[in-house]
Amino acid sequence: MTDMKLMQGNEACAAGAVAAGVRFFGGYPITPSTEIAETMAKILPSVGGCFVQMEDEIGGMGVVLGASLAGKKVLTATSGPGFSLKQELIGYAACAEIPVVIVNVQRVGPSTGQPTSPAQGDVMQARWGTHGDHPMIALSPWTVRETFDAAVMAVNYAERFRTPVILLMDEIVGHLRENVQLPAAENIDIYPRRCPSKTRLQGYEPYAPEADLVPNPADFGTGYRIHVTGLVHDYTGFPSGSPAVTEEFIDRLHKKILLAQDEITHYDEFFMDDAEYAVVSYGGVARTAYEAVRQARAKGIKAGMIRLMTIWPFADKVIRRNAESLKGILVPELNYGQLKYEVERAAGGKCPVKLLAKYNTEIFVPGEILEGIEALKGGRL
Amino acid sequence: MKERTYEKYFRQNRLPHIWCPGCGNGIAMKAIVQAVEMRGLPRDKTIIVSGIGCSSRASGYMDFDTLHTAHGRAIPFATGIKLANPELNVIVITGDGDCTAIGGNHFIHGARRNIDLTVVLFNNTIYGMTGGQASPMTPLHKKATTAPYGSVDRPFDACNLAQAAGASYVARSTAFHVQHMTDMIAEGISCRGFAFIETVVQCPTAYGRKNKMPDPAEMMKWMRDNAVMKTAWDRMPEEKKADKFPIGVFHRHQAVEYTEAYSEVITLAQEGGK
Numbered sequence: 001m002t003d004m005k006l007m008q009g010n011e012a013c014a015a016g017a018v019a020a021g022v023r024f025f026g027g028y029p030i031t032p033s034t035e036i037a038e039t040m041a042k043i044l045p046s047v048g049g050c051f052v053q054m055e056d057e058i059g060g061m062g063v064v065l066g067a068s069l070a071g072k073k074v075l076t077a078t079s080g081p082g083f084s085l086k087q088e089l090i091g092y093a094a095c096a097e098i099p100v101v102i103v104n105v106q107r108v109g110p111s112t113g114q115p116t117s118p119a120q121g122d123v124m125q126a127r128w129g130t131h132g133d134h135p136m137i138a139l140s141p142w143t144v145r146e147t148f149d150a151a152v153m154a155v156n157y158a159e160r161f162r163t164p165v166i167l168l169m170d171e172i173v174g175h176l177r178e179n180v181q182l183p184a185a186e187n188i189d190i191y192p193r194r195c196p197s198k199t200r201l202q203g204y205e206p207y208a209p210e211a212d213l214v215p216n217p218a219d220f221g222t223g224y225r226i227h228v229t230g231l232v233h234d235y236t237g238f239p240s241g242s243p244a245v246t247e248e249f250i251d252r253l254h255k256k257i258l259l260a261q262d263e264i265t266h267y268d269e270f271f272m273d274d275a276e277y278a279v280v281s282y283g284g285v286a287r288t289a290y291e292a293v294r295q296a297r298a299k300g301i302k303a304g305m306i307r308l309m310t311i312w313p314f315a316d317k318v319i320r321r322n323a324e325s326l327k328g329i330l331v332p333e334l335n336y337g338q339l340k341y342e343v344e345r346a347a348g349g350k351c352p353v354k355l356l357a358k359y360n361t362e363i364f365v366p367g368e369i370l371e372g373i374e375a376l377k378g379g380r381l
Numbered sequence: 382m383k384e385r386t387y388e389k390y391f392r393q394n395r396l397p398h399i400w401c402p403g404c405g406n407g408i409a410m411k412a413i414v415q416a417v418e419m420r421g422l423p424r425d426k427t428i429i430v431s432g433i434g435c436s437s438r439a440s441g442y443m444d445f446d447t448l449h450t451a452h453g454r455a456i457p458f459a460t461g462i463k464l465a466n467p468e469l470n471v472i473v474i475t476g477d478g479d480c481t482a483i484g485g486n487h488f489i490h491g492a493r494r495n496i497d498l499t500v501v502l503f504n505n506t507i508y509g510m511t512g513g514q515a516s517p518m519t520p521l522h523k524k525a526t527t528a529p530y531g532s533v534d535r536p537f538d539a540c541n542l543a544q545a546a547g548a549s550y551v552a553r554s555t556a557f558h559v560q561h562m563t564d565m566i567a568e569g570i571s572c573r574g575f576a577f578i579e580t581v582v583q584c585p586t587a588y589g590r591k592n593k594m595p596d597p598a599e600m601m602k603w604m605r606d607n608a609v610m611k612t613a614w615d616r617m618p619e620e621k622k623a624d625k626f627p628i629g630v631f632h633r634h635q636a637v638e639y640t641e642a643y644s645e646v647i648t649l650a651q652e653g654g655k
Contacts, residue, residue: 024461024464024465026457026461042650045643045646045647045649045650045651046647046650046651046653048647048651050464050465050643050647052460052464052643054457054460054490055486055487055489055490056486058454058457059454059457059460059486059487059490060457061457062450062451062454062456062457062458062460062461062487063457063458063460063461063464064461065450065458065461066430066448066457066458066459066460066461066462066463066465067461067462067464067465068461068465069448069458069461069462070428070461070462070465070466070469071465071466072465074461088451089451089454092450092451220428220446220448220462220466220469221425221426221428221446221466221468221469222425223425224446225424225425225444225445225446225447226446226447227440227441227447227448227449228447228448228449229441229448229449230449230450230451231449238395238441239441
């Protein structure tokens, strides 16, 4: 372990990304994510990497995809309006299978909204923001320390599955400062990008999947002369209009993530052994929820908490398993209700799922969630 | 007959191309590979990046590492490739709509940064792929499906735009002037910095038919009769310029190239400097 230091969530995100091997950042300044760009601008050249401030959010997304194709591990960071602008190229990355991590430090929307205030309103946009059918991985950390780990994990998943990964932060965690002790470099697991398994002469096909359904397109400049396109393509990488190719392609994009879903579903369970009521929470809100659950326990309520770090793909199994033995689930969110409906779907009617929504720029205080737990228990929600 | 050595740069199994009979894009695509051959660029270190539209389908036919990006975004992708690996030669193929409408911001900022890209704009003055809508380079009063009474939108001069934005090299040619076009592109490849070459190509299908010039050969004769070499253009009286346009090299200015500038940032950062 390294020395203890005071660090901001956004700084921890940048540090984690660099530790995971990110050597290229492109982006555009936007509150409340700007410190990530600023930190990258400072660190990256010192490790031989590259930082570029682009002319707009779309350019910020395009430049990192180009750098990724040329062999770099890449990151971009933004918030609400910028996340909206980046959506087309997030879909491009999903289609052309380009590893990339997009950080979205959520703020209040819609539109310019409340730029300096926290929200969790982009949960569904993270999943469905770009057009068409595509899988998505999104991770939502709740502490500064975990933000570092989540950044490492996001980079590793992007490389391993060759897919865009959303690091879905919020203003609470992004601007929070905590004492953290970061792991020593030798203790950080890094997924190296895979190389082509065949030569051109051996009949290499850049988009032919390996056993894990992930292909290994060669980095540009390594002699494979591959073609990369946002059109639906076959294993050669060239466009195909075939219904069979299209169906298999869309199928494979989803299945490569589903195959590994259990492994990439990260969550915590607190006080769940005998719990009758559970709070399902994520991101900065989970910090308040944890305190509320402790206070509920002190009052004799058998309350527990499930804290989701992996938001997408959704932790269906975790919710389903717990719902069997629960009398009710409370989902506090800094939005008008988004992940609540996923929890409800996963619970499959085994117990009632109730929303505690807040969307006025203020964070929850523990008493509000405690009241919510009591109301859930008393059947008043 | 001269041997067609440039053919090795095409993916023969991807041909024939999707362009209409009489289209000028193939001429421009061939000029690019001939320029690559003239300059002796190593094929495995040369990347072709394109946007979306008729022009941008060219990347699929060219046997290099090729990238067919999203509409308007070829220059940011190309910028990422070049910055990630400055030893690569990066050539961008774009169209008038791709480059100056949806990609206009990236175009001027690429020129401003003066990153070492060779950007070849196939200017057919129309959105061909979608069936003939007006672009920001459709001439005034010419017809398009979205300008059925003639366009009242003043067109961009992409060469002026590139020069004003800071490009190191700016030139124009036409599909009629094949050897000239090849030379213009080859010189752009040699330039260390943002090189921009506009090449006028005919689109008989979506533009010509709407504007009383459905015959591709007539369109090329129009290029022959109306394109004026830069040196002659500069001496030409204003009243004779009316429908004519200049071709040739408009601008050469070797400013600091962006990846070289950034390598100094790396040196500074690694020395712990401020």
